[in-house]
Amino acid sequence: MAKEICTRAEDYSQWYNDLVYKAGLADQSAVRGCMVIKPHGYALWENMRDVLDKMFKETGHVNAYFPLFVPKSLFEAEEKNAEGFAKECAIVTHYRLKADPDRPGKLMADPEAKLEEELIVRPTSEAIIWNTYRDWIQSYRDLPILINQWANVVRWEMRTRPFLRTAEFLWQEGHTAHASKAEAIQEALQMHDVYTTFAEEYMAMPVIKGAKSENERFAGADDTFTIEAMMQDGKALQAGTSHYLGQNFAKAFNVKFLNTENKEEFVYATSWGVSTRLIGALVMTHSDDDGLILPPKLAPIQVVIIPIPKPSEAIDNIAQKMLSELKSKGIKVIYDRDEKNRPGFKFAEYELKGVPVRIGIGARDIENGVVEIARRDTKEKVSISVDQAVDHTMQLMEDIQKNLFQRAKELRERNTHIVDTWDEFVKILDEKPGFIYAHWDGTKETEKLIKEKTKATIRCIPLDAPEENGKCILTGNPSTKRVLFAKAY
Amino acid sequence: MAKEICTRAEDYSQWYNDLVYKAGLADQSAVRGCMVIKPHGYALWENMRDVLDKMFKETGHVNAYFPLFVPKSLFEAEEKNAEGFAKECAIVTHYRLKADPDRPGKLMADPEAKLEEELIVRPTSEAIIWNTYRDWIQSYRDLPILINQWANVVRWEMRTRPFLRTAEFLWQEGHTAHASKAEAIQEALQMHDVYTTFAEEYMAMPVIKGAKSENERFAGADDTFTIEAMMQDGKALQAGTSHYLGQNFAKAFNVKFLNTENKEEFVYATSWGVSTRLIGALVMTHSDDDGLILPPKLAPIQVVIIPIPKPSEAIDNIAQKMLSELKSKGIKVIYDRDEKNRPGFKFAEYELKGVPVRIGIGARDIENGVVEIARRDTKEKVSISVDQAVDHTMQLMEDIQKNLFQRAKELRERNTHIVDTWDEFVKILDEKPGFIYAHWDGTKETEKLIKEKTKATIRCIPLDAPEENGKCILTGNPSTKRVLFAKAY
Numbered sequence: 008m009a010k011e012i013c014t015r016a017e018d019y020s021q022w023y024n025d026l027v028y029k030a031g032l033a034d035q036s037a038v039r040g041c042m043v044i045k046p047h048g049y050a051l052w053e054n055m056r057d058v059l060d061k062m063f064k065e066t067g068h069v070n071a072y073f074p075l076f077v078p079k080s081l082f083e084a085e086e087k088n089a090e091g092f093a094k095e096c097a098i099v100t101h102y103r104l105k106a107d108p109d110r111p112g113k114l115m116a117d118p119e120a121k122l123e124e125e126l127i128v129r130p131t132s133e134a135i136i137w138n139t140y141r142d143w144i145q146s147y148r149d150l151p152i153l154i155n156q157w158a159n160v161v162r163w164e165m166r167t168r169p170f171l172r173t174a175e176f177l178w179q180e181g182h183t184a185h186a187s188k189a190e191a192i193q194e195a196l197q198m199h200d201v202y203t204t205f206a207e208e209y210m211a212m213p214v215i216k217g218a219k220s221e222n223e224r225f226a227g228a229d230d231t232f233t234i235e236a237m238m239q240d241g242k243a244l245q246a247g248t249s250h251y252l253g254q255n256f257a258k259a260f261n262v263k264f265l266n267t268e269n270k271e272e273f274v275y276a277t278s279w280g281v282s283t284r285l286i287g288a289l290v291m292t293h294s295d296d297d298g299l300i301l302p303p304k305l306a307p308i309q310v311v312i313i314p315i316p317k318p319s320e321a322i323d324n325i326a327q328k329m330l331s332e333l334k335s336k337g338i339k340v341i342y343d344r345d346e347k348n349r350p351g352f353k354f355a356e357y358e359l360k361g362v363p364v365r366i367g368i369g370a371r372d373i374e375n376g377v378v379e380i381a382r383r384d385t386k387e388k389v390s391i392s393v394d395q396a397v398d399h400t401m402q403l404m405e406d407i408q409k410n411l412f413q414r415a416k417e418l419r420e421r422n423t424h425i426v427d428t429w430d431e432f433v434k435i436l437d438e439k440p441g442f443i444y445a446h447w448d449g450t451k452e453t454e455k456l457i458k459e460k461t462k463a464t465i466r467c468i469p470l471d472a473p474e475e476n477g478k479c480i481l482t483g484n485p486s487t488k489r490v491l492f493a494k495a496y
Numbered sequence: 497m498a499k500e501i502c503t504r505a506e507d508y509s510q511w512y513n514d515l516v517y518k519a520g521l522a523d524q525s526a527v528r529g530c531m532v533i534k535p536h537g538y539a540l541w542e543n544m545r546d547v548l549d550k551m552f553k554e555t556g557h558v559n560a561y562f563p564l565f566v567p568k569s570l571f572e573a574e575e576k577n578a579e580g581f582a583k584e585c586a587i588v589t590h591y592r593l594k595a596d597p598d599r600p601g602k603l604m605a606d607p608e609a610k611l612e613e614e615l616i617v618r619p620t621s622e623a624i625i626w627n628t629y630r631d632w633i634q635s636y637r638d639l640p641i642l643i644n645q646w647a648n649v650v651r652w653e654m655r656t657r658p659f660l661r662t663a664e665f666l667w668q669e670g671h672t673a674h675a676s677k678a679e680a681i682q683e684a685l686q687m688h689d690v691y692t693t694f695a696e697e698y699m700a701m702p703v704i705k706g707a708k709s710e711n712e713r714f715a716g717a718d719d720t721f722t723i724e725a726m727m728q729d730g731k732a733l734q735a736g737t738s739h740y741l742g743q744n745f746a747k748a749f750n751v752k753f754l755n756t757e758n759k760e761e762f763v764y765a766t767s768w769g770v771s772t773r774l775i776g777a778l779v780m781t782h783s784d785d786d787g788l789i790l791p792p793k794l795a796p797i798q799v800v801i802i803p804i805p806k807p808s809e810a811i812d813n814i815a816q817k818m819l820s821e822l823k824s825k826g827i828k829v830i831y832d833r834d835e836k837n838r839p840g841f842k843f844a845e846y847e848l849k850g851v852p853v854r855i856g857i858g859a860r861d862i863e864n865g866v867v868e869i870a871r872r873d874t875k876e877k878v879s880i881s882v883d884q885a886v887d888h889t890m891q892l893m894e895d896i897q898k899n900l901f902q903r904a905k906e907l908r909e910r911n912t913h914i915v916d917t918w919d920e921f922v923k924i925l926d927e928k929p930g931f932i933y934a935h936w937d938g939t940k941e942t943e944k945l946i947k948e949k950t951k952a953t954i955r956c957i958p959l960d961a962p963e964e965n966g967k968c969i970l971t972g973n974p975s976t977k978r979v980l981f982a983k984a985y
Contacts, residue, residue, distance in 0.1 A: 037570055037627050038615065041563035046643065049560045071538045074530035075617075075648055075664050076586075079593075081526055083603050093593040097565075098605045099617065100589045102652040104568075104582040114572050116587045116614055125605055126527065128564075128588065128617075138526050148836075154535065159564055159648065163591040175564050347637075 010359065014296040019240045024169065026290055030299045030359050033169045040167035040174030044283065047360060048170075050307035051286055052177065056157065058209050058305070059179065059281065062201050068153045068181060073135050075159075076126035081134045085259035088133060091226020095163040097128040097174075128161040133227065133252070133278055136182045137260040144184060144274060146265040151194070152184040170287030171244075171496050178282030184274045186266060188253070191275035192230070195251040198279040199232040202247035210285065211302040211411035212236050212292045213419055214246060215442070215491055217467025222454050225278075229253035235466040235491065237419040238291040241440035243466045243493035246288050249279035287496075293384075293411050299361025300383055302411050303404040310340040310400055311357045315369040318344040322368045325378070325393055329366065332397045338404070358383060363407050364400055384410055425489070429480050432492070436461045442493050444472075446486035448479035457481055457492070466491045499848065503785040508729045513658065515779055519788045519848050522658045529656035529663030533772065536849060537659075539796035540775055541666065545646065547698050547794070548668065548770065551690050557642045557670060562624050564648075565615035570623045574748035577622060580715020584652040586617040586663075617650040622716065622741070622767055625671045626749040633673060633763060635754040640683070641673040659776030660733075660985050667771035673763045675755060677742070680764035681719070684740040687768040688721040691736035699774065700791040700900035701725050701781045702908055703735060704931070704980055706956025711943050714767075718742035724955040724980065726908040727780040730929035732955045732982035735777050738768035776985075782873075782900050788850025789872055791900050792893040799829040799889055800846045804858040807833040811857045814867070814882055818855065821886045827893070847872060852896050853889055873899055914978070918969050925950045925983065932981040935966035937973035946970055946981070955980045 012025035027033050032048030044052065060070070076099060083089045103120035107113040129135065136154075143149060161175045170176075181198060185191040199216060206214045214234035224231040228250035236246045257263070257273035266272045293300040303309050310333055314322040326342045333340040343353055350367070357365055367379040378396050381388040384407050391399050422441030426432045432445060447453060447465065457480075458464050472488040479486050501514035516522050521537030533541065549559070565588060572578050592609030596602040618624065625643075632638060650664045659665075670687060674680040688705060695703045703723035713720040717739035725735050746752070746762035755761050782789040792798050799822055803811040815831045822829040832842055839856070846854055856868040867885050870877040873896050880888050911930030915921045921934060936942060936954065946969075947953050961977040968975050 034628065034631070036563045037567055037624065038563045038565045041565065043563065043628055044561040046558040046560050050558065052561075053559065069535040069539070070542065071535050072533040072541075072666065074525045074527045074532065075650065076527045076530065078526055079603060082593075083601070086601065089593075089603060093603055096591070096593050097588045097615070098590040098593065099586045100605065101587040102585070104571075104578075104585050104587065104616070106582075112572070112575065114568060114578060114582055116589065126586070127593070135526065139523065139532055142523070161564065177561065 012296065012298065012359070015239065022296070023287075023291060026294055026299060027169045027287075030361065032286065032290070032299075035169075038174070040164060042169045042173050044177070047307060048286060051289070051301070051305060052283055054305045054307060055205075055209070055285060056179070059201075059205055060157075062205065063155050063179075063181065066197060066201060068155045068183075070156065071154045072156055072158070073132050073139065075129055077129050077132075077135045079125045079127060081138050082127045084134060084138075085227050085256055087255070088131075088227030092130040092162070096130060097161045097163055099126040099128065129158070130160055130162045131278075131280075132156065132158070132160075132180055133182065133256050133276075134260075137256040137262060137276070140184055140274070141260050141262045144262055144264050147186045147267055150184055150186040150264060150274065151190065153181075153194075154183065155179055155181040168287070170283055170290070173283075176283045178280050180278060180280040183277045184257075184262070185277070186264065186272075186275070188275050191253075191277050192251050195230070195232055195249045195277040195279065198277070199234070199247075199249040202234050202249065202279070202281060205281075206234055206236065206246055207412065209302065209304045210289050210292070211304075211408055211415065212246070212288060213412060213416040215467060215469055216471070217469040217491060219248075219467060220451075220454055220465045220490070222451055223465060225250045227252060227255050228278075229255065232470075233467050235493070236288055236292060237415075237422060237442060237493075238288070238496065239418065240291075241422045241442075241493075243442065243495040244284075244288050244291070245466070245495065246285060247279070247281040250277060252276035252278060292415050294361065297355075298359030300411065301361035301363060303363045303408050306361060306363050307339065308341055308357075308360070308362045309338050309404065310364045310366060311353075311362045312340065312342045312366045312368065313350055313353050313357075314344055315350045315367050315372075317346055319370060321373055322370065325368055325373060329397060333400065336397075336401060338400070364403050366396060366400065382407055384414070426480065427477070432480050433461060436463050436494065440494050442466075442491055444489040445480045445492055446477035446488075447490050448482050448484035448486055453479060453481050453484075461494075463492045463494050466493050466495060501785065501787065501848075504728065511785070512776075512780060515783055515788060516658045516776075519850065521775065521779070521788075524658075527663070529653060531658045531662050533666070536796060537775060540778070540790070540794060541772055543794045543796060544694075544698070544774060545668070548690075548694055549644075549646075551694065552644050552668075552670065555686060555690060557644045557672075559645065560643045561645055561647070562621050562628065564618055566618050566621075566624045568614045568616060570627050571616045573623060573627075574716050574745055576744070577620075577716030581619040581651070585619055586650045586652055588615040588617065618647070619649055619651045620767075620769075621645065621647070621649075621669055621671065622745050623749075626745040626751060626765070629673055629763070630749050630751045633751055633753050636675045636756055639673055639675040639753060639763065640679065642670075642683075643672065644668055644670040657776070659772055659779070661773075665772050667769050669767060669769040672766045673746075673751070674766070675753065675761075675764070677764050680742075680766050681740050684719070684721055684738045684766040684768065687766070688723070688736075688738040691723050691738065691768070691770060694770075695723055695725065695735055696901065698791065698793045699778050699781070700793075700897055700904065701735070701777060702901060702905040704956060704958055705960070706958040706980060708737075708956060709940075709943055709954045709979070711940055712954060714739045716741060716744050718744065721959075722956050724982070725777055725781060726904075726911060726931060726982075727777070727985065728907060729780075730911045730931075730982075732931065732980075732984040733773075733777045733780070734955070734984065735774060736768070736770040739766060741765035741767060781904050783850065786844075787848030789900065790850035790852060792852045792897050795850060795852050796828065797830055797846075797849070797851045798827050798893065799853045799855060800842075800851045801829065801831040801855045801857065802839055802842050802846075803833055804839045804856050804861075806835055808859060810862055811859065814857055814862060818886060822889065825886075825890060827889070853892050855885060855889065871896055873903070915969065916966070921969050921981070922950060925952050929983050931955075933978040934969045934981055935975035935977075936979050937968035937971050937975055942968060942970050942973075950983075952981045952983050955982050955984060
């Protein structure tokens with residue numbers, strides 16, 4: 008039978024790790040905190056990347072590529088950003104190995120090849136990019152610059168988990184330059200919307216849109232917009248952020264332009280990114296105790312056809328016809344006629360891998376002109392005539408995509424609380440973690456205290472939060488709107 | 497007018513640099529030897545990547561992603577490979593910065609965050625990948641593994657040139673594992689063919705297929721297959737390599753499998769790669785003194801429509817119609833109706849960027865129902881009726897693609913020499929560099945001597961070289977086939 012995975016009820020965290028490793032999304036590596044993204048996981052990332060890349064290009068962005076390394080002096084230039092990332096930087100100090108005289112066959116960093124200036128492996132690329140933009144921007148005619156980069160970055164995290172928090176991860180980072188504050192804020196909000204659309208329409212993962220509190224902002228940003236999703240254990244996951252960087256990087260790197268009135272002005276900036284972390288979010292939003300559940304729009308394999316109990320000429324004929332019809336409709340479908348494994352094994356294996364639809368073609372069923380179609384999300388099966396199988400499958404793609412979103416949204420609603428007292432706040436966080444809308448007095452100190460006492464953080468100040476007079480749950484000081492609290496990944 | 501570029505006759509090397517920087521392919525960066533790939537250059541890379549990726553997938557490969565860092569002890573394991581790359585490795589020694597007590601506002605590598613084991617920034621990924629494959633392979637049933645990775649790698653080269661040789665570059669690296677020597681060699685040859693097809697059919701760049709001499713082989717390979725192209729200055733450029741690695745990495749990382757006879761055996765390996773170097777090859781193969789010439793199959797912009805002298809309703813109407821017709825045929829076309837620049841400026845700019853076809857719509861011409869279509873490769877212009885413009889453009893795409901290949905092939909033939917004496921060999925290399933087919937006695941020593949005396953290297957032992965008795969040009973010792981000599985990038 009299939010590989011065993013822990014149940015969510017037993018140990019949610021172990022369930023997640025089991026899924027990631029046993030469904031073939033990732034593997035551990037010999038490098039502390041770094042994972043290997045296995046073919047099934049990488050195919051998922053490719054699908055995400057392709058959709059996002061199209062959305063970026065449709066909103067006027069182009070791709071480019073900037074160096075992996077950031078000289079230390081550039082890294083230092085924007086102080087808040089440097090401070091924010093300093094504690095988790097991988098640092099290149101040498102550029103050559105030589106034979107170790109004391110250990111035959113072994114190598115050592117050559118002391119004579121020490122770099123004059125250390126290089127930081129990029130934890131994010133604002134510094135190297137804004138140092139380059141200085142040469143590209145003279146006047147308002149050179150603006151806006153709308154560039155995105157697909158790249159790997161390194162943040163030396165102490166506690167790592169596959170996809171959710173790894174020392175190296177893959178991501179995209181947009182870096183734009185604008186002639187006005189209003190245009191830059193508009194850009195940051197636009198990309199926030201793009202991320203929302205991607206999360207909800209492709210990942211089938213509902214999100215709360217909001218701004219980060221000052222404490223939780225990106226280091227170097229004037230404003231950070233975030234989308235926050237609820238995982239099945241009630242914890243929040245920050246799924247994408249878009250930053251309005253003001254003129255902070257322009258000032259740090261002296262990037263000025265002549266505006267339409269021929270006056271010099273510092274350039275306005277944004278940056279925005281999502282990463283392979285989204286794979287972790289996807290896994291935790293939809294999957295169950297039997298394995299992954301992937302939304303049809305992103306699944307590397309959308310449909311699998313399985314002969315029961317084994318291939319025959321009659322089964323092959325029907326399978327091949329369905330295969331070519333589904334392929335012609337753009338469906339990623341495979342026919343698994345491997346005779347080494349029995350149907351039961353295959354069922355479990357494709358369930359584990361999260362394939363949305365399974366078509367079983369049984370030797371006896373085809374005498375009656377029917378096949379069995381099973382959907383991964385609800386595990387419902389129907390027996391349906393061969394002629395209708397393709398149409399039914401196409402319909403299921405849509406139904407599953409919708410159902411996953413609906414189901415996740417209902418889970419979120421069930422676990423969202425409006426809370427007015429400290430006792431209730433603490434009780435909920437202890438007993439049934441979820442999202443809590445509560446009043447906060449707007450100070451860093453209170454936010455910090457709440458985090459210390461409960462481990463909950465302000466996930467965001469929702470963009471659509473209504474004005475409402477209330478009292479801070481901790482201090483009782485006045486507040487004008489509720490913010491979203493949760494424990495988070 | 498457009499940006500000035502040096503002519504090839506004046507200074508070939510300067511011409512190349514001018515093209516790369518002024519056509520917007522790349523820019524210099526603050527990091528020694530690392531370039532910024534600008535949007536036009538990156539779009540070209542995306543097109544190359546997409547074609548290659550499709551070819552890899554059609555030959556059964558899947559993508560995955562392995563860590564950027566290789567622990568030193570793994571890096572050392574395959575000794576020849578380690579020795580081959582040791583002198584150009586970037587080495588990470590620390591994982592944290594801290595405030596520098598002596599320099600306020602500055603940071604320094606935190607001495608307390610020194611890694612126990614140094615990490616090598618991958619110059620190539622055999623080590624980290626074969627260390628992982630050990631866990632994935634138990635029996636012949638787990639084979640073959642056919643994985644490719646798109647990634648950045650770092651080789652600390654002393655002399656760098658944009659695209660041709662940079663400290664960091666982007667590439668793909670295939671790493672496959674097989675149950676037999678024959679199958680692995682077959683795989684290496686298959687990918688050698690894939691690269692040949694890509695070079696000739698997409699890049700329009702003819703190549704010579706061959707095997708590397710022992711001296712020039714990939715460090716750790718039993719055999720390296722290469723494709724060698726001739727640049728316009730007669731020098732050779734190695735455009736892609738595919739390696740049969742034997743059991744070298746399997747032995748170094750102890751990767752064994754149970755074969756069909758239930759006996760333990762070391763796994764057979766291949767690796768193969770092409771990089772952003774191909775962009776340099778493309779530039780140097782086709783371009784002229786006015787700028788880039790890009791083959792239609794890879795050009796980021798295939799057709800540009802320009803209003804002459806400026807947009808009008810009548811011109812816009814025709815342009816929009818052509819735009820939508822060409823787009824519907826899958827052509828990447830833009831209509832440049834920017835009124836800030838005059839047509840002459842635009843002509844020069846798109847010539848510089850290498851756009852294969854330009855359609856000029858003139859205010860007076862359209863009264864006669866014609867437009868002017870210019871091809872970038874020959875600079876020929878025709879006046880053609882509006883109705884036929886789209887068909888003509890489609891035909892030009894094919895013609896240009898073919899012509900570029902033909903032209904490059906003719907250049908190569910004009911500069912290829914069959915040489916039997918040392919004097920002639922030296923004379924040709926001095927006076928009119930090109931490809932030289934000459935006899936060689938098969939020894940490392942002779943190869944080395946020839947390189948010292950002439951700077952020419954054995955580019956490859958052509959796969960289709962006929963058996964022919966002869967005498968080594970340097971030593972006079974017997975030889976059975978001619979090999980390909982050239983000076984190389």
